[in-house]
Amino acid sequence: xxLAVFAxxxxxxxxxxxxxxxxxMRRIDRYMCLGDIVGYGANPNECIELVRSLPRANVILGNxxxxxxxxxxxxxxxxxxxxxxxxxxxxxxxxNANFLKNLNPTIKMGNMLFSHAxxxxxxxxxxxxxxxxxxxxxxxxxxxxxxxxxxxxxxMITRNNFFKISFRTPGENAVADVDNxxxxxxxxxxxxxxxxxxxxxxxxxYDTREDKFExxxxxxxxxxxxxxxxxxxxxxxxxxxxSKGI
Amino acid sequence: xxxxxxxxxxxxxxxxxxxxxxxxxxxxxxxxxxxxLKKILMxxxxxxxxxxxxxxxxxxxxxxxxxxxxxxxxxxxxxxxLEAMSTxxxxxxxxxxxxxxxxxxxxxxxxxxxxxxxxxxxEFEEEMSDWFEADRNRTFWQGxxxxxxxxxxxSMIPDYHxxxxxxxxxxxxxxxxxxxxxxGPVGGFRFVEGDLAGLNxxxxxxxxxxxxxxxxxxxxxIGTVFMMALLLFVLNLLxxxxxxxxxxxxxxxxxxxxxxxGPAAGTDHLPGSQDxxxxxxxxxxxxxxxxxxxxxxxxxxxxxxxxxAVEAPLIAGTLSWLYKARNTVNREKVSIKIPFEDTMLNxxxxxxxxxxxxxxxxxxxxxxxxxxxxxxxDTLIAExxxxxxxxxxxxxxxxxxxxxxxxxxxQLCDLLAHLHNMGIVHHDLRPQNFxxxxxxxxxxxxxxxxxWREIPDAIFxxxxxxxxxxxxxxxxxxxxxxxxxxSDIYTLGVLLYQMCxxxxxxxxxxxxxxxxxxxxxxxxPPGAYSEEISKEMEAVILxxxxxxxxxxxxxxxxxxxDLEQS
Numbered sequence: 001x002x003l004a005v006f007a008x009x010x011x012x013x014x015x016x017x018x019x020x021x022x023x024x025m026r027r028i029d030r031y032m033c034l035g036d037i038v039g040y041g042a043n044p045n046e047c048i049e050l051v052r053s054l055p056r057a058n059v060i061l062g063n064x065x066x067x068x069x070x071x072x073x074x075x076x077x078x079x080x081x082x083x084x085x086x087x088x089x090x091x092x093x094x095x096n097a098n099f100l101k102n103l104n105p106t107i108k109m110g111n112m113l114f115s116h117a118x119x120x121x122x123x124x125x126x127x128x129x130x131x132x133x134x135x136x137x138x139x140x141x142x143x144x145x146x147x148x149x150x151x152x153x154x155x156m157i158t159r160n161n162f163f164k165i166s167f168r169t170p171g172e173n174a175v176a177d178v179d180n181x182x183x184x185x186x187x188x189x190x191x192x193x194x195x196x197x198x199x200x201x202x203x204x205x206y207d208t209r210e211d212k213f214e215x216x217x218x219x220x221x222x223x224x225x226x227x228x229x230x231x232x233x234x235x236x237x238x239x240x241x242x243s244k245g246i
Numbered sequence: 247x248x249x250x251x252x253x254x255x256x257x258x259x260x261x262x263x264x265x266x267x268x269x270x271x272x273x274x275x276x277x278x279x280x281x282x283l284k285k286i287l288m289x290x291x292x293x294x295x296x297x298x299x300x301x302x303x304x305x306x307x308x309x310x311x312x313x314x315x316x317x318x319x320x321x322x323x324x325x326x327x328l329e330a331m332s333t334x335x336x337x338x339x340x341x342x343x344x345x346x347x348x349x350x351x352x353x354x355x356x357x358x359x360x361x362x363x364x365x366x367x368x369e370f371e372e373e374m375s376d377w378f379e380a381d382r383n384r385t386f387w388q389g390x391x392x393x394x395x396x397x398x399x400x401s402m403i404p405d406y407h408x409x410x411x412x413x414x415x416x417x418x419x420x421x422x423x424x425x426x427x428x429x430g431p432v433g434g435f436r437f438v439e440g441d442l443a444g445l446n447x448x449x450x451x452x453x454x455x456x457x458x459x460x461x462x463x464x465x466x467x468i469g470t471v472f473m474m475a476l477l478l479f480v481l482n483l484l485x486x487x488x489x490x491x492x493x494x495x496x497x498x499x500x501x502x503x504x505x506x507x508g509p510a511a512g513t514d515h516l517p518g519s520q521d522x523x524x525x526x527x528x529x530x531x532x533x534x535x536x537x538x539x540x541x542x543x544x545x546x547x548x549x550x551x552x553x554x555a556v557e558a559p560l561i562a563g564t565l566s567w568l569y570k571a572r573n574t575v576n577r578e579k580v581s582i583k584i585p586f587e588d589t590m591l592n593x594x595x596x597x598x599x600x601x602x603x604x605x606x607x608x609x610x611x612x613x614x615x616x617x618x619x620x621x622x623x624d625t626l627i628a629e630x631x632x633x634x635x636x637x638x639x640x641x642x643x644x645x646x647x648x649x650x651x652x653x654x655x656x657q658l659c660d661l662l663a664h665l666h667n668m669g670i671v672h673h674d675l676r677p678q679n680f681x682x683x684x685x686x687x688x689x690x691x692x693x694x695x696x697x698w699r700e701i702p703d704a705i706f707x708x709x710x711x712x713x714x715x716x717x718x719x720x721x722x723x724x725x726x727x728x729x730x731x732x733s734d735i736y737t738l739g740v741l742l743y744q745m746c747x748x749x750x751x752x753x754x755x756x757x758x759x760x761x762x763x764x765x766x767x768x769x770x771p772p773g774a775y776s777e778e779i780s781k782e783m784e785a786v787i788l789x790x791x792x793x794x795x796x797x798x799x800x801x802x803x804x805x806x807x808d809l810e811q812s
Contacts, residue, residue, distance in 0.1 A: 001663075001801035029803045030667050056667045107669070108699070110731065110800050209804055 002027055005188045006203035007034030007116065007149025009051070010064065011041020011088065012192030012242075013228075015201040016050050018220035019191050026205060031055075034149040034188065035062025035103070035116035038092070040084045040238050041192055042228040044068070048096040061103035062116040062150070063125040068092060069100055072123070080235040087234060113143040117150035127151045128185060134165050138183055145178075145206075146185045153196040154189035154204065154215055158182050170215040172198070178211040186213060192225075199245040257490055261482060268474040276467035283459045288399065292388050295401040295448040298344075298351055302446060303403060305340055306333040310410065326414065326422030334365065337446070350450055352398070357444030361414075361425070361434030371445055378404040379442050390452065398449035405443040412439060497526050550574075552622040556582060561635050561681065564674060564694030564714075565589045565599045568681075570630070579630040580619060583691075590624065597704035599624070602693045604701060605670055614661040616681075616691045631691060633683030640677050644748040645776060648783060651745055652810065657688045658738060659806035666731040666802060669699030673729055674714040675737040677744075703728065717752050721793050732795040735805060739790025739798075742809075746783065747775040751791070782812030 004023050009016050023031075031054045038044035039062075051059060067074040067085045074085040092100075105122035106115040113119045118126040118133060120140035128137050128148050134157045137146060156168045159182055170176055178184070189202025196202075200217035207214065226239035314331045321327070328335050334355050341353035356367040358375055367375060370391060378384050387402040407415060414421050416438070418431040437443065549556040557570040560581065566589065571582040583606075589595040603626055606618045620627040646654075665672060672693060679692040695713050697703040705713060706728045712719060720736035723729040743751050751769035772779050772787050786808045792798045799805040 001803040029663065029801075056664065058667065104700075109667075109669075208801055209807065 001029045001208045003030045003032060003206045003208070004028045004203060005032045005034065005114075005147050005186075005206060006191050007188055008036040008062070008152055008190035008192055009033075009041070009047050010036055010039050010190070010192040011044045011047050011084075012201075012225050013041070013043035013046045013050070014222065014225045015192045015218070015220045016047050018218050019201055019203055020050065020054070022216065022218050023203070023205075028205065029056065031057035032107075032109075032114055032147065033057060033059045034114060034147060035060040036064045036149065037062065038068050038085075038088045038100075039064030039081060040229075040234075041225065042232040042234065044088045044091050045093055045096050047192075048092075048099060052099060058107055058109075058114070059103055060107060060114055060116050061100070061105045061122075064088075065100045065103065066123075069097060080237055084234055084238060087232065108143065111143050112145040112147065113141055114147045117148060119143075119146050119148070125150065128157070128187070129153070129155060131165055134159075134167075134185060137185055138165075144183050146183075148185060148187050149190065151187060152190035152194055153187065154202050155185075155187040156213070157185040157187075159184070169196075170213075172200070172215075172217045174215045176213045176215070178206075178213060180211065189215075193242065194245050197245045199243055256493075257482075257486060260485070261478075264478050264482075265475075268471055268478060271474065272467045272470040275470050276463045279466050280459060280463035283462065284456065287456070287459055288390075291399040291450050291452075292401065295351070295399055295450050296386075296388065298353070299401045299403055299446060299448045302337050302341060302353060302355075302448070306337050306405075306446075309333045309336050310408075314410070324422050326425045328425075328428070332361075332414070334360075334362075334444070338365075352449040352451075354447050354449070355444055356447075357434075358442075359433060359435075359437070360444070361429040363433060365444070367445065371447070374402060374445060375404075375442055378445070391449070397452040399452060400447055400449045402445055402447040404445055407437045407439055407441045407443045409439055411443065412437065415443070493526065497529065551582060551584070551625055552627075554580060554582060554622070554627060556584075560631065561678070561691065563679060563692030565595055565602060566692070566694070568631070568691055571627070581616070581628050581630050581691075583626040583628060585624055594704055594708050594710060598694055601698065601701060601704060602696060605693055605696055605698050609665070609668060609670065612661055612664045614657045614688050614690060615664070616689050628691075631681045631683070631689050633681050633687075633689075636677040636680035636682045636688065639682045640744060644745050645778075646745045647778065648780065648812070651742070653686060654688065654745070655738075655742065655809055656806060658741070659802045659809075661688075661690060662731075662734055662738065662802040663806075666734070670696055671729070671731050672696050672734050672737075673705075673723070674718075675734055675741070676715050676718050677741060697728070717750050720795070722795055730795070731802075732798050732800060735790055735799050735802060736792075736795075738802070738805060739787055742787050742790060743772050746779050746787065747772045749775065780812055783809075786812055 004026075006019060033051050033054075037047050037051055037059070041047070051057065063072065063077075064081070064085060066072045067077065068088045070089075074082050074089075077085070106113060106119055108114075115122045116125070118124065118128050118137055120137060126133050127150060128134055129151050138159050154170055156170060156176060158166050158168070158179060160166055168176075186204065186206075188204040189196070191201045191203060194200065194202050198217060199222055200219050202215070202217055204216065205214040206212075222242040226242050229239040230236070309331070310333055313336075317325065317327055317330050329339075330336070334357075338353070338355055341351075345351060345353065354371075356365050356371050358367050358372060360366055370393070374387065377387070385404065387400075389400055391398050391400045412420075414425055415434055416436070418426060418435045421431075421435065551571075553573060553575045554571045555574050557572060560568040560570055562568075563583070566583045566585045569582045569584060571580050572578070573580055585596075585599045589599050603621060603624075606616065606626060606628070607621060609615060611617055616631060617629045618626055619629065662672075662675075670693075672690075673695040674692075679690060679694075681689045681691050683689070695705060697706065712723050712726065714723070716724060718737045718740050720729055720733035723733050740751060769791075772784050786805065789797070789808075790799055790805055799808070
């Protein structure tokens, strides 16, 4: 079974369309979107509709999605993010807003657990990028594979043994073997706003028959996206960061 | 013991209970006989002892009234011939000789103050002396006395001093010298007229007659039991031929007809609660339900649910019927799922029905899943389906060749992937839950025991025993766990097995849970049935049917991919 895992689209329609075009050539059985479809970007409704059109897709609630619904406070984020969220709230159609409202913060499928930021206490929106939160995540969950997003940087965290947790940043278009004996936390990176100094959209495919993770980076027309953001009146930084990958 | 009793069949139940009744009967009869006989024997023993006692009294009277005065006449007043003048001596010696001839009778003549210390009263006799002295009208006593370890029938008569006795029992000064020389001046004197002289008693030991009675009672018990066992055996034969074999015939017919049509159809009851008559009752229940429900929509009176006219029944699911129906407003053909009465009466099944309705309404459309149009109260209005249930089709057309399998299984695996992706696990994927239309389209029409991750799982929360058809059930489900998506994959494996070989890996048996669990581990690999099944196909089936869920296919898509390759 080939599962495409992607996250953090943030209203970036161009990146999402590039993703969909690319992934449709890769024989995907199921899709898993780890949240943050809206926020920062200029096309929240289009992105939601595109994600909903994916066949056999599951979607998870992200912190920007929750903020856009007033589930959590939009003022707890950076100033640019807050402004983008407040703008997004006005754009969302009732149907799309309703779709977001019914999303779950975590989904369990087989021996995998999916969440936006951290699987235990998902509404805390922690970045699982260091040893402390990785160890906490491992100890408070039972599933073998944990998929997260939120940090906008692809990452593979493996629990080697009780004392050692190893971190590995996969290269562009890398293929990593799934370790059958060890638990792993896998971060698929961001489709719409990568922050690892690589402007290409990031996603991963998990192949259960081959036992492999396939990490992909996609080039897309970020200039077009940046122009749309500026045209919408959103903060300048949100458009200028796309080309730098920050 | 109770469990054992429930497990055996009707004949054995009848036999066991009859044996218990016979034994009880024999016991009661022998107890009654024993007590009756004991009473009779006691009366006889008392009678005999009284007779002997009165005989001795007669002897003593003779000594007192005839012999002693005559002795005084012949010899001097001072003479004392013990052997002719002491009633005690005479009676004791006569009785000793008597005892020699008739063993079993014990004569005692005792006093609290005897001449001869051998004749002193014991503790019980002292008590009896007091009792007699308390009321001069008490002249006779009978009873059972326990002396040491033995019990005796005892008859007792008191003896009072008269004037004539005081010659030897009054003041020692007046007594004959030879008496004093023999026994001394201490014992046996200083009585006055009217004092209690002593007690005469005859005792018969109890154990002898009682032993006899016990022996006879036991004999009667054994005899009764034997005779009744014989009677029972004969009656059993008669009953067996006249009644049981005919019942079994009726049952055979009924269970064949009604197997898959009752509520929670295919739910096999867990071990040990059924004998033939219970099964018969159930089958009758199923049959009447079938008849009464099937009349809905096929009688002259039309049945309406909202604007929909209910027509003929299509198939019975786990919790509901699927009927053909027609929308009277726009003439559209539809189908209706109507829950069984039993479903709505049982709160657990009613909850399962609510789940089924929610799942069918909210699930994204899929070609192989029946599509819901509307909901009228507790019934569902769905798209029209036609064809027959897949179970019947498979029975007719199996075994399938590899090429014919693929389109069928493609539909099944795709549907399963669709459901599992949404977090829906079916738990009961029997072929009877699918409708197979003429153009090869499979439609899942029943999700009675399904669970959905979005809503609470009634069956899991209730902790009820495994629900569904044991032949298709995954081993972890049979062991009592609710199961997950991999249990569905196991069932798919069983379906594959059935389609390839034309038979099921396990047949329905009415055996204990433990045997059934072991059966799930041992089944003939499909290759054993047919040469046509390739090694790869066999490997797919065996992996799908692995006992350990971790070793099975984890995803329906993987099963399909391997199937396509084989």
